Structure formats: C-alpha cells, structure tokens
Amino acid sequence: MSAPTAVTALGDADFLSLTTYRRTGEPVPTAVWAARDGDSLVVITSATSGKVKRIRRDPRVLLRPCDQRGTVAPDAPSAQGRAEVVADRAAQEGPRRALAAKYGWKFRAIDLMALAGRVAALLGRAPGERIILRLRD
Template identity: 40%
Template sequence: MTTDRTTEELRRGRYISLTTHRKDGTGVSTPVWYAVEDGHVYVWTRADSWKVKRLRNDPKVELAVCDVRGNVPGGAARLSGTARLATPDELGRIRKMLARKYTYQFWLVDLPAAIVRRGKRPHAGIVVTL
C-alpha cells in the first residue's frame, strides 16, 4: 500500500528503477521512464527487452525513484508490486501518458526509432499494481 508521500514522490520522479527477477530469483534493476495513473505505474519498453522476458516468468517487481543511471537516493521509498504486460488496447493509452509526461524527449526517442523500424512498433507496455 502506498502513502500520499510515496505517491507524490512517484509522480514527481523522472525515472524509476524497475527490478525484475531472473529464474534463480536474482533481481535485475533497470532505470525506465514511467507514468502514474489510477493507482498503477505504467512503463513503455521494447517488446524484446530482457525485462519483458523476465516478467513472463515472474510478475513480482520492485520500484524506487532513481536518476538516469539507476542510482536510488538514500531514503527513497522502495515499493513492491505485481507487473503484467499491457494488452494491445492499452498500448496507445500508455504511450500517450508517457508522451504527456516527457513531452519532446519522448518524441525525440520514439519517432527516430519508429522511422528506423519503418513504422513497426515492437513495444510493450508494463502495468504495475502496487
């Protein structure tokens, strides 16, 4: 369960450290862009990323606000949750949430990647319930 302080910390942050787990239980943390809405945390990532593969085996995740390099500041709340891959119907909504939060930065990353992929979007959305 999250407190108002934790929720506000999540809303203000630019990156979260998303920790997924290998089959042997070892945690692997990755800094990612995210959005918070309706009590869920939404992440946009490549469909062929290792974090997606790990989530298919184990939906348990941990989150903490971090910097671009994945460094979690002392005293930052560490939250546990359950993640699932977004349905195709949810992908557009997740993409819009991230574009709204990161504005031009999101488009500077996403648009050139779409051109290289010739319009194909091999992306996955991750929905985390805390």
C-alpha cells in the same frame, strides 16, 4: 482520482529503478521512465527486452526513485508491485498519452526513433516493437 497507492506515489520521479527477478531470484534493476495512468504506473520498453521476458515469468517488481543512470539513494522510498505486459496496440494508447504528457518532446523523440526501428524490423534489420508494462500494487 483515488488516493495514491505505494506504487503510484512514486510516479512523480523522473526515473524509477524497476527491479525484476531472474529464475535464480537474482534482482535485475533497470532505470525507466514511468507515468501514472489511472491506478497504475506505465512504462514503455522493447518487446524483446530482458525485463519483459523476466516479467512474463515472474510479475513481481520493486520500484525505487533513481537518477538516469539507475543510481538509487540509500534513503529512497520503495514499493513492491506486480507488472503486466500490455502488448495490444489499442490498449497502449492511454499509457502512451500519459508518458507523452509527462515527458513531452523527449518521449516523442524516443517514440519516433522506435518507429524507425519498427520500419527497420519490417525490412528484416532490427527488432523494433515497443510494448507497455503496467505496474500496480
């Protein structure tokens, strides 16, 4: 593995504050799970989430370690990066394995709930598709 970049150096944190930007430039932070996958970090999220819509328009992101509620310590390191939406199911396998390796049973439980959401979506009851965000310097 190559030397960590500013983005991948944050990959050991349990939670990261992923900041995306509205059209107005207003920052929108969200606490996420992230895992290293090669030379990037990967995040899994709902395909219809606000962060995905914002990233499709503006791929700039700011990453900082945080707690599960999204609280960032004043002295926390940060990294500017760019996000890419990975919607192709085949391209999601490696990132899903990386997240499962880092978060174990918790990731599997969340992924199982997402599967139930996809089944509900097929029945016309709720949106359920999950996609990967790939974060790089």
